[in-house]
Amino acid sequence: MNINHERVFIVEDDAMVRNVLSQVLLENGYLPVAMASAEDALSIETFVDRIIFDVFMPGMGGIEGIARFREQWPDAKVIAISGGWGTMDKHKALEAAKRVGADCVLAKPFTNEELLEAVA
Secondary structure, eight states, X not given: OOOOOOEEEEEOSOHHHHHHHHHHHHHTTOEEEEESOHHHHHTOOSOOSEEEEESXXXXXXXXXXXXXXXXXXXXXXXXXXXXXXXXXXXXXXXXXXXXXXXXXXXXXXXXXXXXXXXXX
16 A cells, blocks of 8 residues: 555545545545535645545535635645536536536546546
């Protein structure tokens, strides 16, 4: 295992997805920091290098969260993830995320390799 000690913040409302992402990152040498809402992400006061943002979440939601996060942390790498919701296609949601500042997007489901490539 390559240990690089880089923190990766995960903003995902689904606890199972949050746990799986955390485990994959941990097993690959990253230090995951998981939270359940965009509001939690915006309260971060420590340095943020990379953050994974789910697009559809209760409360603020990922699109507004990414835009506000980008204002607070302009140099952080933002990775948006989405599986869609209701009638909203995941690809349209991810396009919207790119427009507000996501550097990279991943459509759920994605592989561990795709996740690690996006984070790297």
